[in-house]
Amino acid sequence: MRSLTNLLGDINETFWFPPKASSFAEETDSFFMAIMWISVVFFVLIVAAMVYFVMKFRRRPGYRGDSSALHSNTLEITWTVIPTIIVIWIFARGVYGYMDMMTPPAGDTIDINVTAQKWDWQFQYPNGAISDELFIPNERNIRLRMRSIDVLHAFYVPSFRAKSDVVPGRVTTMWFRPIMEGDFDLFCAEYCGDKHSEMIKKQGVHVLDMESYETKLAELAKPPSHPVYHGYWLYKNRGCKACHSLDGKKIVGPSFQGSWGETVQLSTGESIAFDDQYVQESIYKPQAKFRSGYEKASQMPSFEGQLSLEEVMSLTAFMKEMKNEAFIKLVSDEDGLTPEEAKSYGISDEAVAAKDEGSESGGKGDPANEMPAEPNK
Amino acid sequence: MSEIADLSALPQEEREARENFLFNTKGFLSWALTLDHKRIGLMYLVGVMSAFFIAGMLALLIRLELMTPTNTYLSNAQYNQVFTLHGAIMVFLFIIPSVPAALGNFLVPVMLGAKDVAFPRLNLSSFYLWVSGAVFFLAAMLYTGLDTGWTFYTPYSTTTQGPVVAATMGVFILGFSSIFTGLNFIVTINTMRPPGMEWFKMPLFLWATYATSIIQVLATPVLGITVLLLAAERILHIGIFDPAYNGDPVTYQHFFWFYSHPAVYIMILPGMGIISELMSVHSHKSIFGYRFVAYSSVAIALFGFLVWGHHMFTSGMANVTTIIFSALTFTVSIPSAIKVFNWLATMYKGTVQLNTPMCYALNFIFLFTIGGLTGLWLGALSTDRPLHDTYFVVAHFHYVMVGGTLVGFLGGVFHWWPKMTGKMFSETWGKISCLLVFLGFNLTFLPQFVLGSRGMPRRYAQYVAEFQELHQMSSYGAFLLGFGLFVALGVFIHSLMAGKKAPPNPWGGATLEWQCTSPPPYYNFLEPPTVNDPYNYKPLAYRDGDRGWEYVHPEAPEVPQSEPEPAQS
Structure with missing residues (x-):
């Protein structure tokens, strides 16, 4: 499936552009090429005139130039008016394409809420399901309503030729209509700090046929029931993994591994037990207490109103399990916690096993694979 | 300020050396203050x-x-x-x-x-x-x-x-x-x-x-x-x-x-x-x-105040605002185009001499034209949408700021270097530096236009592997560009150490700075010179390398003559 879409992508790519995967692409690309040809004509004329004049009028024995002032109002007006007419046309066509991009067709759109935060994306679908990658049906109008909970971000899918800033304190909307099934890249295009260049979803925008889309949404709406697995699932899907590792390394915040039950040092010099109370407070009021050495964690947004008490308890259960060597080994390897591993560890249930057949075999959501692939050349 | 000392008794050469602004007073404080x-x-x-x-x-x-x-x-x-x-x-x-x-x-x-x-x-x-x-x-x-x-x-x-x-x-x-x-x-x-x-x-x-x-x-x-x-x-x-x-x-x-x-x-x-x-x-x-x-300079200065919104086409401004800013943005492109056409037409029927400063000027026109033209994609709203905040923008403004301002600045430094220091520089190496800058610059930033249109965002410490080849081309270009700039620096240093003495007017300029010695005396001109057309080259004739260009025509404006009258100031 994946290699097939890649292959398809390769065929659709050109020297200048990624695949034309949305309804904007045709107009934008042909307009791009139109400006290109206009520019090439002007550029060639300018450089040709430059080279010709340098050769023709160069200082050399037997040639005498005339240094007196030349002037021609006709010429000046010509080369003022012609570019003016051309830029008016470019302006007008730009507005034409822009209005299409800014005006979602009335009715029949699928509204998806997007939350951007350092350094992850969350997508909430009409049925309430939440995911960290975007799943959309092909040939349908998609409208994104985007919020940021910290700094400026920008939602940019090159293959859709669509981009819009996500501004904290505002709700920005954008729409597009995918016209090709496949997996496309999502980039954050507005500088947002340390992991700006990792706030990407490599092949993380999935355009599916309507049936697969609906199946996917139904799966996403049903979280795992076992608290530990549910915690792991939340960790992957709700943005924790952007700043907290499972392998003990410091990313921005402390790792989830091995902290449970320890006494940790706060930046104020006090000590505090790493327990349910502390975890809950850190999720709802992250600014209250920082662990020493993690003052940069002041960037963590509050999850109050975003994670329910039940979800916080699942996360706590997951953190508790992260003391267990065997469990750590399962979750921190290349492919994360696969359904089989969960089953063998005894934290799975029927619903999860069925659901994960679909999602995990797609190879998505694995923290280790979120990063740009190793250079293969 | 010190009085202009009466040095008229000294031979001209020695007087110039004593009055030259670089050496008329000495010591750290004479510069610092x-x-x-x-x-x-x-x-x-x-x-x-x-x-x-x-x-x-x-x-x-x-x-x-x-x-x-x-x-x-x-x-x-x-x-x-x-x-x-x-x-x-x-x-x-x-x-x-x-x-x-x-x-x-x-x-x-x-x-x-x-x-x-x-x-x-x-x-x-x-x-x-x-x-x-x-x-x-x-x-x-x-x-x-x-x-x-x-x-x-x-x-x-x-x-x-x-x-x-x-x-x-x-x-x-x-x-x-x-x-x-x-x-x-x-x-x-x-x-x-x-x-x-x-x-x-x-x-x-x-x-x-x-x-x-x-x-x-x-x-x-x-x-x-x-x-x-x-x-x-x-x-x-x-x-x-x-x-x-x-x-x-x-x-x-x-x-x-x-x-x-x-x-x-x-x-x-x-x-x-x-x-x-x-x-x-x-x-x-x-x-x-x-x-x-x-x-057109004044027009650019005035229109320049009205176009700031084009940095914010994707920031979520109202549609009307965005469209107005796009329209205003295109107005700035016209005076810039007029300048380029006039510069080109200036060469027509002239006597073009490819000195180092001229090479840099032609380099400027080439690069600035690319910088200006690529602005069209970014001023047009629908093409700006995908290109905004990508390497296309990076390449565009580097073509204007580096290909334009830096190359123009270097051309200016080469042009007025003899006037500022009194020393000529190596023409050959000056031109080599210009060529290296030209090649290095284009190799650095042309691939970035393609990176941008293919979707590579700005300010990324890491990127997806498919962009690597273009990034590497760009990096090699940057190293070449850096090398070219070091060659230019070497030309300047060599000129300071071993450059030939510059005549007052090595290029044949008709503006006033070419009428005083190279380097100028600390008082520039004893009395305001009379001026005519700053671009009238008819009265100038080339003598030879040591004397440069001199006024020969009877209509030549008065040069501050070699007899400084004492107690003028």
Whole structure:
């Protein structure tokens, strides 16, 4: 499936552009090429005139130039008016394409809420399901309503030729209509700090046929029931993994591994037990207490109103399990916690096993694979 | 200021050596406390070149890191600090003061046949403001590593760790330096033009400088206000730009670009002024369409105030606002195009001599044309949408700022180098440096247009592997460009050490600076010279390498003659 879409992508790519995967692409690309040809004509004329004049009028024995002032109002007006007419046309066509991009067709759109935060994306679908990658049906109008909970971000899918800033304190909307099934890249295009260049979803925008889309949404709406697995699932899907590792390394915040039950040092010099109370407070009021050495964690947004008490308890259960060597080994390897591993560890249930057949075999959501692939050349 | 000593008894050569502004007084303090605009100009030149060296090295570090898609030498955080430093130093310490403060300080009074600028002390204080601003700025940024990007966008800048307040205070101080220089030039050009130099007999470099100065005086205060508000928000938590205190980040962008877009014209207009001089002098041909070139400078300065919104096409402005800004943006493209056409037409029927400064001028036209034309994609709303904040934008503004301003600046330095130092430089190596800069520059930034249109966002420490080849091309180009600039530096150093003595007028220029010795005496002109057309080359004839061009025509304007009359001042 994946290699097939890649292959398809390769065929659709050109020297200048990624695949034309949305309804904007045709107009934008042909307009791009139109400006290109206009520019090439002007550029060639300018450089040709430059080279010709340098050769023709160069200082050399037997040639005498005339240094007196030349002037021609006709010429000046010509080369003022012609570019003016051309830029008016470019302006007008730009507005034409822009209005299409800014005006979602009335009715029949699928509204998806997007939350951007350092350094992850969350997508909430009409049925309430939440995911960290975007799943959309092909040939349908998609409208994104985007919020940021910290700094400026920008939602940019090159293959859709669509981009819009996500501004904290505002709700920005954008729409597009995918016209090709496949997996496309999502980039954050507005500088947002340390992991700006990792706030990407490599092949993380999935355009599916309507049936697969609906199946996917139904799966996403049903979280795992076992608290530990549910915690792991939340960790992957709700943005924790952007700043907290499972392998003990410091990313921005402390790792989830091995902290449970320890006494940790706060930046104020006090000590505090790493327990349910502390975890809950850190999720709802992250600014209250920082662990020493993690003052940069002041960037963590509050999850109050975003994670329910039940979800916080699942996360706590997951953190508790992260003391267990065997469990750590399962979750921190290349492919994360696969359904089989969960089953063998005894934290799975029927619903999860069925659901994960679909999602995990797609190879998505694995923290280790979120990063740009190793250079293969 | 010391009296002009009566040295008329001495032979001419020795008198010139004694009066030459570089050596008429000696010692550190004679430079540190000088009021001579030429010395201040040279000190600025050394200052901005040092800033350029630092920021250029940072650019190479960026390109080295981007050879591979993953972190190699720099962590994400270090990469962010490096590109912030690169941008901030280049913009605030190099490009903005480069031409006006370094070349402008040296040239404006001499081109006007005046002894100095209108306010010499203000001039010296502007230099020290620049130095203290620079020290403050660098210290603040290096202290804990500023990582906001040179634009200080909120709310990132109001929440990040690091010395944002100190750094913005550095910007504030540098802004005053810029305002002082602009104010000085406006007054100087208004009041100190010599008899006969009407507005439309001014050299075009002065028109460009005048237009630039107007922007500096009108726009820079807004930058000052912006950084003060930013500091107030960070320290006092007054809600202006940060939604956490009921502010709005887009408001910051309006404030910031209201200065920083006109600032783009502070950067490019003086470069255009240089090119107007270079094209005319080295084509030995009066400038084509003088009035159009002069008016286009003013037009660019005025339109430049109305287009800041094009930095915010994806920021979520209202559609109508966005469309209006797009329309206004295209108005700026017309005067720029007019300039290019007039420069080209200037060569027509002239006598083109490919001296090093001319090579740089042609290089400028080539690169600036690409920079200008690629602006069309970004001004047009539908194509800007995918290209905004990608490498397409990076390549576009580097073509304008580096291909335009830097190349123009280098052309200007080569052109006036004999006048400033009294030494000629190696033509061959000068031209080689120009060729290397040309090749290196295009190899660096042409691939970035493709990167951008294929979707590579800006300010990425790591990137997806498919972009690697284009990034590597760009990096190799950057190393070549760096090498070319080092060759240019070598040419200058060699000229200082072993350059031949420069004649007063090595290129055959008709503006006033070519009428005094190279380097000029500390008083420039004993009395205001009479002036005619700054682009009338008819009375000039080439003698030979040692004598350069001299006036032979009976109509030649009076040269300040070799008999300085004592007790004139």
